[in-house]
Amino acid sequence: xxxxxxxxxxxxxxxxxxxxxxxxxxxxxxxxxxxxxxxxxxxxxxxxxxxxxxxxxxxxxxxxxxxxxxxxxxxxxxxxxxxxxxxxxxxxxxxxxxxxxxxxxxxxxxxxxxxxxxxxxxxxxxxxxxxxxxxxxxxxxxxxxxxxxxxxxxxxxxxxxxxxxxxxxxxxxxxxxxxxxxxxxxxxxxxxxxxxxxxxxxxxxxxxxxxxxxxxxxxxxxxxxxxxxxxxxxxxxxxxxxxxxxxxxxxxxxxxxxxxxxxxxxxxxxxxxxxxxxxxxxxxxxxxxxxxxxxxxxxxxxxxxxxxxxxxxxxxxxxxxxxxxxxxxx
Amino acid sequence: xxxxxxxxxxxxxxxxxxxxxxxxxxxxxxxxxxxxxxxxxxxxxxxxxxxxxxxxxxxxxxxxxxxxxxxxxxxxxxxxxxxxxxxxxxxxxxxxxxxxxxxxxxxxxxxxxxxxxxxxxxxxxxxxxxxxxxxxxxxxxxxxxxxxxxxxxxxxxxxxxxxxxxxxxxxxxxxxxxxxxxxxxxxxxxxxxxxxxxxxxxxxxxxxxxxxxxxxxxxxxxxxxxxxxxxxxxxxxxxxxxxxxxxxxxxxxxxxxxxxxxxxxxxxxxxxxxxxxxxxxxxxxxxxxxx
Numbered sequence: 001x002x003x004x005x006x007x008x009x010x011x012x013x014x015x016x017x018x019x020x021x022x023x024x025x026x027x028x029x030x031x032x033x034x035x036x037x038x039x040x041x042x043x044x045x046x047x048x049x050x051x052x053x054x055x056x057x058x059x060x061x062x063x064x065x066x067x068x069x070x071x072x073x074x075x076x077x078x079x080x081x082x083x084x085x086x087x088x089x090x091x092x093x094x095x096x097x098x099x100x101x102x103x104x105x106x107x108x109x110x111x112x113x114x115x116x117x118x119x120x121x122x123x124x125x126x127x128x129x130x131x132x133x134x135x136x137x138x139x140x141x142x143x144x145x146x147x148x149x150x151x152x153x154x155x156x157x158x159x160x161x162x163x164x165x166x167x168x169x170x171x172x173x174x175x176x177x178x179x180x181x182x183x184x185x186x187x188x189x190x191x192x193x194x195x196x197x198x199x200x201x202x203x204x205x206x207x208x209x210x211x212x213x214x215x216x217x218x219x220x221x222x223x224x225x226x227x228x229x230x231x232x233x234x235x236x237x238x239x240x241x242x243x244x245x246x247x248x249x250x251x252x253x254x255x256x257x258x259x260x261x262x263x264x265x266x267x268x269x270x271x272x273x274x275x276x277x278x279x280x281x282x283x284x285x286x287x288x289x290x291x292x293x294x295x296x297x298x299x300x301x302x303x304x305x306x307x308x309x310x311x312x313x314x315x316x317x318x319x320x321x322x323x324x325x326x327x328x329x330x
Numbered sequence: 331x332x333x334x335x336x337x338x339x340x341x342x343x344x345x346x347x348x349x350x351x352x353x354x355x356x357x358x359x360x361x362x363x364x365x366x367x368x369x370x371x372x373x374x375x376x377x378x379x380x381x382x383x384x385x386x387x388x389x390x391x392x393x394x395x396x397x398x399x400x401x402x403x404x405x406x407x408x409x410x411x412x413x414x415x416x417x418x419x420x421x422x423x424x425x426x427x428x429x430x431x432x433x434x435x436x437x438x439x440x441x442x443x444x445x446x447x448x449x450x451x452x453x454x455x456x457x458x459x460x461x462x463x464x465x466x467x468x469x470x471x472x473x474x475x476x477x478x479x480x481x482x483x484x485x486x487x488x489x490x491x492x493x494x495x496x497x498x499x500x501x502x503x504x505x506x507x508x509x510x511x512x513x514x515x516x517x518x519x520x521x522x523x524x525x526x527x528x529x530x531x532x533x534x535x536x537x538x539x540x541x542x543x544x545x546x547x548x549x550x551x552x553x554x555x556x557x558x559x560x561x562x563x564x565x566x567x568x569x570x571x572x573x574x575x576x577x578x579x580x581x582x583x584x585x586x587x588x589x590x591x592x593x594x595x596x597x598x599x600x601x602x603x604x605x606x607x608x609x610x611x612x613x614x615x616x617x618x619x620x621x
Contacts, residue, residue: 036473057473060505068497071459075403075466078451081473083466099459099494106453107444 002186003197007179007219008226014177017216018116020152021173022047024159025084029055035163036076038062038085040069046086046116046173070096073111074103082110082163089115089131093138093170100168105143110166113138114159116173119215119266120294120311121304123176130299135214136271138170139244145169145190146244148265148273150218151181154241157188165190174266176304178216181239193247195254197222197237199229206234209322210254213264214240214273220308221264223315228322234258235322246276248284255285260325262290264318266308269293288328290321342385343553349419350380350553351609354582356415356428358605361596364432367440370579370592371486372412374517374550378484378575379416381556388479391421394449400479401451401467405460406486406515407441408594413484414438422449458492460485461512465502468510468570480564483512488520491529496541502570503542510570511563515550517579519590534574544569550577583608 006012029035029051036058037051043061052059062069066087073083085092093100093113104111118131138146145167149155155173162169181196196218202208208228213221218239225235238254240247255261261281263274274291281287294311308314357372383389388400404413411431418425423437430436437447441455452463464483471479489495502510516534518525525531538545544566548559556575563571579593580586583605586597597605 060469060501062497062501065497065500067459067494068462068501071462071494071498072466072469072501074452074459075463075468076470077466078401078463079467079470081470098456102453102456103459103463 002183002194004180004183007181007222012179014179015152016047016175016177017149017152017155018045018047018173018175020149020155021114021116021159021171022050024156026050026054027156028160028163029058032082032163033058034080034082036060036081036083038069038073038083040064040066040087040092042087042116046114048084048086066091066096067099070099070111070113071103074107074109077109077111078107082112084112084114086114086116088129089118089134089172090129093134094131097137101141104168105141108143109168111168112162113168113170114173115170117175118172119174119217120299120307121174121176121266123304123307124301126301127298132267132294132299133271134170134172135243135265135267135273136275139271139276143168144244145242146172147190147242148172148215149241150214150216150239151178153180153182153184153186154188158190158241161188161190172215174216179219181218181222188241191242191245191247193238193240193242193250195236196239197225199225199235201229201232202234202236204234206232207258208234209260209262209325210236210238210258211262211264211318211322212238212240212251212254212273212277214243215266217264217266217308217313220313220315221318224318224322227315228319233322233326240273243273243276246280248280251277251280252285255281255287260288260329262292262318262321262325264292264313266313267293269295288325290325292318292321346380346384346553349384350376351582351612353380353412353415353419355606355609356418356425357411358597358602358609360411360415360428360431362599362602363429365596366432367411367596368408368594369586369596370519370589371406371409371515371517373583373586374577374579374581375409375412375484375515376581377551377553378513378556378577379412381553381560382482383416383420385557386560387482394422398479401464401481403452403460403464403467403481403483404442404454405464405483406457406489407454409486409515410442413442417449457486457489458494461495461502462498464510464512465498465507468502468507469505471509472505472507477509479509481510483510485512485514487514487516487518487525487531490514490531499538499541499543506568507570508566508568511560511573512571513573513575515577516574517577519579519593521594523590538572542569543572545572545574547574547576550575551581
């Protein structure tokens with residue numbers, strides 16, 4: 001099984017996703033001397049410090065200047081480097097979107113944009129620092145790969161995998177310690193989603209609803225699926241860590257099998273995972289889809305748990321969405 | 331093949347002036363054919379592009395991706411007619427292809443796009459990001475300890491109003507990128523008017539010096555001055571180099587010169603004929619064609 005057995009316990013193992021990124025980047029730097037790191041005054045926060053300590057000559061501090069962060073990286077990539085740039089997602093790719101579009105994506109340079117502190121679960125900092133539009137911003141951009149790992153282990157694997165590609169990419173990271181969902185030997189391949197959990201009711205043939213989730217909020221989806229099992233509602237949970245290119249085959253397959261879908265993301269429902277799934281299903285397998293995400297609102301201060309509940313991203317909300325999706329089948 | 335070693339002889343200078351004049355004619359011809367595009371900036375920068383590609387740069391038209399080449403980043407993509415015309419006259423592609431500018435399927439996009447023309451170092455158009463890209467390139471060579479090639483950044487004065495430019499300026503100064511040579515086309519105009527009316531830039535020299543740049547000023551139409559100053563910049567130590575090139579927008583066509591109205595429009599048929607006549611006679615200084 002690819003799922004951490006500890007995940008349904010009262011105290012699942014936790015670790016920050018950005019730490020997985022930092023470890024992955026340090027490993028990538030060891031494997032390939034072309035890897036360089038750039039940061040906009042958030043080296044500790046983004047865990048790029050792990051790379052900086054090991055490879056000081058390949059680390060560049062650009063200061064609080066996210067537009068420069070992206071454009072300098074484009075120049076480095078033009079000379080054969082593989083730059084990773086880090087800041088808060090709200091500022092990169094938020095503030096420097098056009099620079100990323102023109103100098104990285106339009107030039108087709110292999111710059112990897114790591115946006116940390118994404119999602120509302122940044123918590124107390126408030127709405128200005130909560131990037132909940134970043135998937136949409138990056139997904140719409142030609143040439144850009146978009147990856148949203150679900151835990152620290154996956155973030156490390158994703159970072160290493162991205163360092164080996166010659167395309168521009170965005171990797172979305174969250175701030176908080178989040179549950180370790182996957183295992184060390186869970187396979188990871190860019191562009192490939194995976195069925196991460198199938199509850200017992202589903203195994204017994206009750207194919208009721210497929211939940212497709214991305215990022216650490218996948219944990220809430222797993223809790224929902226586990227809980228629905230007690231009501232004999234058959235649920236499969238799919239982890240889509242690569243939002244672009246999305247694993248169309250898998251999305252269509254579970255939609256055919258389960259005939260209804262719920263998407264879950266810590267992001268606006270517009271333009272994110274839900275939209276991506278709907279685009280695939282509308283063209284290939286139209287089934288009822290319920291989208292769990294933030295509905296045209298900005299975030300606010302609060303603890304991550306308070307915010308996830310308030311904005312309707314918790315397991316309870318996912319269960320309700322699942323029931324609505326099943327109901328719409330009739 | 332390396333460019334001819336520098337001989338600032340009268341003959342060499344004279345030959346460069348003739349090439350620049352030919353490039354200006356191509357600019358007029360291609361803009362007329364395209365029916366849209368920018369006129370003033372390209373004409374104003376023809377001498378500098380000529381000096382670079384026919385005297386100063388380490389490059390080879392037969393090997394556009396030669397790794398040891400100097401890099402040229404065009405930041406103000408809207409003056410691309412001068413880049414395209416210079417590349418064509420330098421042998422990178424046929425001169426007649428210039429007439430495809432801005433047309434569907436052309437390699438010569440309205441603003442440079444390296445997906446269509448991979449010999450370009452960068453795509454550009456949106457202002458303000460070229461200096462940072464050049465800074466990144468120069469930084470890459472610094473990291474690798476490569477010292478024999480330079481990164482040139484051609485930029486406009488109007489784009490100094492973009493914040494990204496100054497972010498790049500700070501980093502290049504901090505990293506002491508002496509292998510970076512930026513050249514500002516200081517022609518004092520932008521679309522809406524004169525730069526000093528739209529958003530004053532002076533004291534320009536002091537601003538770059540304050541960010542720890544080596545600053546030189548040049549008459550952008552004096553070939554000998556351009557070659558001398560660029561070589562001075564290349565021999566500097568420990569600082570990135572800024573050459574403020576004072577140019578006349580629309581240079582070569584008296585009717586176009588110094589008029590901001592010519593920033594962003596192409597000549598019509600009559601205006602183009604007038605311009606070509608003016609260029610062929612070196613602004614009336616010679617009475618016959620056949621230079």
